Amino acid sequence: MSDLLIRNIRPMGAETQDILIRAGRIAAIGKDLAAGEAPVEDGAGAIAIPTLVEAHTHLDKTVWGMPWYTGRKGGDLQALIDNERNGRIPLGLDVHRQSMRHAIRLIENGTGHIRSHVDIDTDHGLTLLEGKMATRAALADGVDIQIVAFPQSGLMNRPGTYELMDEALAMGADVVGGLDPSSMDRDPKGSLDALFRLAGKHGKPIDIHLHEHGELGAFTLEEIIARTLAHGMQGKVGVSHCFCLGMSDPLRVGPLMEAVAKADIRIFTTGHPSAEVPSLQDMRAMGIKVGMGCDGIRDTWGPWGQPDMLHRARIVGMKNRMRRDDELELLLDVASRGGAEAMGLEAPGLQPGGPGDLTLVAGETLAHAVVEETPRPLVVKRGLVVARAGRLTLPGVVMP
Amino acid sequence: MSDLLIRNIRPMGAETQDILIRAGRIAAIGKDLAAGEAPVEDGAGAIAIPTLVEAHTHLDKTVWGMPWYTGRKGGDLQALIDNERNGRIPLGLDVHRQSMRHAIRLIENGTGHIRSHVDIDTDHGLTLLEGKMATRAALADGVDIQIVAFPQSGLMNRPGTYELMDEALAMGADVVGGLDPSSMDRDPKGSLDALFRLAGKHGKPIDIHLHEHGELGAFTLEEIIARTLAHGMQGKVGVSHCFCLGMSDPLRVGPLMEAVAKADIRIFTTGHPSAEVPSLQDMRAMGIKVGMGCDGIRDTWGPWGQPDMLHRARIVGMKNRMRRDDELELLLDVASRGGAEAMGLEAPGLQPGGPGDLTLVAGETLAHAVVEETPRPLVVKRGLVVARAGRLTLPGVVMP
Numbered sequence: 087m088s089d090l091l092i093r094n095i096r097p098m099g100a101e102t103q104d105i106l107i108r109a110g111r112i113a114a115i116g117k118d119l120a121a122g123e124a125p126v127e128d129g130a131g132a133i134a135i136p137t138l139v140e141a142h143t144h145l146d147k148t149v150w151g152m153p154w155y156t157g158r159k160g161g162d163l164q165a166l167i168d169n170e171r172n173g174r175i176p177l178g179l180d181v182h183r184q185s186m187r188h189a190i191r192l193i194e195n196g197t198g199h200i201r202s203h204v205d206i207d208t209d210h211g212l213t214l215l216e217g218k219m220a221t222r223a224a225l226a227d228g229v230d231i232q233i234v235a236f237p238q239s240g241l242m243n244r245p246g247t248y249e250l251m252d253e254a255l256a257m258g259a260d261v262v263g264g265l266d267p268s269s270m271d272r273d274p275k276g277s278l279d280a281l282f283r284l285a286g287k288h289g290k291p292i293d294i295h296l297h298e299h300g301e302l303g304a305f306t307l308e309e310i311i312a313r314t315l316a317h318g319m320q321g322k323v324g325v326s327h328c329f330c331l332g333m334s335d336p337l338r339v340g341p342l343m344e345a346v347a348k349a350d351i352r353i354f355t356t357g358h359p360s361a362e363v364p365s366l367q368d369m370r371a372m373g374i375k376v377g378m379g380c381d382g383i384r385d386t387w388g389p390w391g392q393p394d395m396l397h398r399a400r401i402v403g404m405k406n407r408m409r410r411d412d413e414l415e416l417l418l419d420v421a422s423r424g425g426a427e428a429m430g431l432e433a434p435g436l437q438p439g440g441p442g443d444l445t446l447v448a449g450e451t452l453a454h455a456v457v458e459e460t461p462r463p464l465v466v467k468r469g470l471v472v473a474r475a476g477r478l479t480l481p482g483v484v485m486p
Numbered sequence: 487m488s489d490l491l492i493r494n495i496r497p498m499g500a501e502t503q504d505i506l507i508r509a510g511r512i513a514a515i516g517k518d519l520a521a522g523e524a525p526v527e528d529g530a531g532a533i534a535i536p537t538l539v540e541a542h543t544h545l546d547k548t549v550w551g552m553p554w555y556t557g558r559k560g561g562d563l564q565a566l567i568d569n570e571r572n573g574r575i576p577l578g579l580d581v582h583r584q585s586m587r588h589a590i591r592l593i594e595n596g597t598g599h600i601r602s603h604v605d606i607d608t609d610h611g612l613t614l615l616e617g618k619m620a621t622r623a624a625l626a627d628g629v630d631i632q633i634v635a636f637p638q639s640g641l642m643n644r645p646g647t648y649e650l651m652d653e654a655l656a657m658g659a660d661v662v663g664g665l666d667p668s669s670m671d672r673d674p675k676g677s678l679d680a681l682f683r684l685a686g687k688h689g690k691p692i693d694i695h696l697h698e699h700g701e702l703g704a705f706t707l708e709e710i711i712a713r714t715l716a717h718g719m720q721g722k723v724g725v726s727h728c729f730c731l732g733m734s735d736p737l738r739v740g741p742l743m744e745a746v747a748k749a750d751i752r753i754f755t756t757g758h759p760s761a762e763v764p765s766l767q768d769m770r771a772m773g774i775k776v777g778m779g780c781d782g783i784r785d786t787w788g789p790w791g792q793p794d795m796l797h798r799a800r801i802v803g804m805k806n807r808m809r810r811d812d813e814l815e816l817l818l819d820v821a822s823r824g825g826a827e828a829m830g831l832e833a834p835g836l837q838p839g840g841p842g843d844l845t846l847v848a849g850e851t852l853a854h855a856v857v858e859e860t861p862r863p864l865v866v867k868r869g870l871v872v873a874r875a876g877r878l879t880l881p882g883v884v885m886p
Binding site: 153154156158159359360384387388389392400401403405407409410411414449451454456457459 | 553554556558760784787788789790792800805807809810814849850851853854857
């Protein structure tokens with residue numbers, strides 16, 4: 087909760103002004119503001135935007151900073167899940183260490199909020215959650231981390247997982263996670279009833295990975311919509327990926343999107359390059375609140391990605407055939423303010439009274455900033471400078 | 487045609503050795519080679535690969551290094567083509583200057599061969615070709631540039647274009663280009679007959695942009711195959727994009743790919759993120775020679791991309807759902823040796839007698855090198871060091 091005066095910045099690409107942060111919140115935006123006792127930074131004319139929001143990732147899965155991982159597999163989702171679950175211990179995939187590496191790179195790249203899914207399974211119990219909670223505490227001044235208790239290996243088909251999920255939510259996980267109630271859990275009714283029961287018991291929101299394609303995904307999504315309405319959980323349920331909304335039949339997708347909007351279900355997209363994905367433009371036009379995430383970065387599943395929301399915004403933008411400046415501005419909004427809104431957080435924005443979270447970005451305009459591949463000049467969280475020129479400056483960080 | 491000894495490098499990721507280049511060609515690969523009079527570079531244990539190959543781009547279209555371009559359009563292909571053709575002069579899109587900026591970044595990123603399409607239309611005549619030929623000459627010691635005379639605004643539907651194409655090929659364009667004989671030229675027979683006539687007259691190969699999707703693209707592709715066989719032009723015809731081979735029906739795609747392989751038609755893919763694209767793995771398994779290109783980079787069409795073949799390899803790899811090390815090695819082969827082979831060049835490779843073209847790449851293994859986003863430590867063309875740590879060192883380059 088710091089004070090800071092940042093001079094000579096262009097809020098959202100507008101004309102050059104100063105932003106004064108007091109006790110972690112924006113106190114004033116204007117010309118030639120007086121610093122008082124606050125430290126002063128010169129923004130050198132850079133554009134300022136709210137901090138970026140990583141709305142769908144798995145911090146602890148990355149092998150970033152470890153020797154090159156050669157054990158990646160082909161095959162279906164189950165093969166990838168098993169390869170990871172069985173490989174974590176032999177590989178020395180230390181949850182806290184790897185989550186720190188991943189989250190620090192996200193901070194350095196201007197990220198102020200992260201929603202990270204952590205595997206809850208009967209092999210690892212709650213050890214992975216404990217590691218991720220250590221990371222959340224270690225970086226508390228630099229980034230806000232929401233933890234989703236995620237039954238990656240299945241809920242209904244692995245007895246004991248429900249009880250572990252229950253414990254995880256009592257311990258401090260923020261969100262109830264789910265995975266493909268039909269295709270993976272093979273029991274959509276049982277799986278969804280269990281998730282909504284956990285959510286009701288703990289008073290926590292839901293975020294379900296839905297990889298199911300086409301009509302199967304649409305069926306499961308309809309079941310999610312029905313329960314969201316029945317439980318009065320509008321605004322509290324998220325669906326990640328939701329590939330089924332990428333179906334090509336507009337007569338099927340349109341009404342489904344309308345129902346999603348009406349139930350105020352939030353969609354988290356990664357713009358998956360090799361899958362059908364829901365149109366970002368269509369979802370926003372329908373009034374659906376949408377967040378964006380990088381998903382796994384260089385993990386046992388795949389080698390791809392960078393821990394950088396602008397990198398992901400480019401992937402999502404290319405996938406959605408966005409080209410014009412107004413489309414790139416929409417993309418940037420989803421990667422920052424919109425993602426926080428979709429996660430149910432106070433919507434950040436550069437206005438007096440708002441959170442003192444911002445990042446400077448390179449570029450002449452907001453659209454230009456999306457494509458320019460350079461480090462973020464300055465990242466500020468609650469008025470504290472947490473990174474400068476792409477390097478962490480958050481004090482007191484001890485690597486495990 | 488220089489001499490050079492590079493010590494302490496790992497050819498294709500193998501154990502550490504030296505590579506000796508004499509008069510621009512690899513003279514020896516081994517341990518503790520004697521330099522003689524040759525300059526010596528220390529590779530610091532980096533992996534060496536053949537130079538990368540940009541097999542499909544439009545060097546002169548980029549606005550790289552110019553003020554942010556705000557005039558991008560939505561709409562169909564024709565709208566994008568018209569926006570560019572009408573905008574070149576008002577925008578001050580200087581062909582030579584922009585081609586230099588683009589090609590230099592490609593060299594800095596380890597590229598040794600470029601195939602670049604240049605627009606031939608009745609508005610600009612041959613001025614764009616002249617600009618690109620100036621770039622080719624200016625960078626002749628740093629990179630080999632193949633120029634495709636490309637009727638971007640249409641051949642059959644813009645009278646006078648055929649004659650300009652004829653002149654362009656006489657002036658020094660290397661390849662006969664074409665564009666969507668059915669969907670854009672609206673006369674597949676006339677368009678293809680004209681292209682094959684030009685190719686026959688000038689004894690030059692063909693490279694046709696085929697954006698046509700599904701059955702229309704398949705029909706045009708069948709016509710291209712038929713003419714390739716009829717004219718005995720096996721190995722001399724390329725098809726860029728070829729989205730129709732990304733159709734989902736394997737019973738249609740399989741036999742088409744087989745016919746493409748049999749006619750030795752080369753496919754150039756960009757892994758277009760928002761279109762169906764032919765499977766890289768399937769094409770290679772069928773024996774089709776495949777090259778890869780970045781296509782336009784930050785031009786009037788779209789804001790995306792980097793002039794870097796490893797950046798493009800990542801896009802193509804994600805699109806093709808490649809994950810395993812062997813898949814990443816295949817990807818790297820298409821982005822280097824394979825691309826040159828598809829372009830009809832002497833297949834480069836790190837062996838004695840081969841061209842003295844190589845780039846060092848960061849990473850522990852070949853697969854790792856594909857995903858690591860760092861500058862190329864050293865780039866060598868015919869034994870000359872042309873870039874170091876991502877910066878051009880080619881002597882005598884004068885920017886227009």
